[in-house]
Amino acid sequence: MLVLTRKTKESIKIGDDIEITVLSVSGDQVKIGIKAPKSVEIHRTEIYNEIQKENETASTTVTNLMEKLKNWNINS
Structure with a gap:
């Protein structure tokens, strides 16, 4: 630093x-x-961390949904 x-x-x-x-x-x-x-994003650290957390949650949700859809197609 x-x-x-x-x-x-x-x-x-x-x-x-x-x-x-x-x-x-x-x-x-x-x-x-x-x-x-x-084009440069500027955030307070606590806001930046919340954005990262929400992005991670959204990514996990999409991955889980894709896995469910994949299994649904196989089992249908």
Whole structure:
């Protein structure tokens, strides 16, 4: 992990097209702004983890359904 120190209104660049700017600091909260192409998905970690969990559940459901359909065709 790269650790950087930035002050309010200072930013960092990630590659050529992503910029993260410190907007404000208040107590233990830091507000950041992120400029990135629309094609780059940006999520809070807890939201990202929920999306991954839902995708895994959906994938398992489809796999189970496909297996049931396969067995149904064989037994019909």
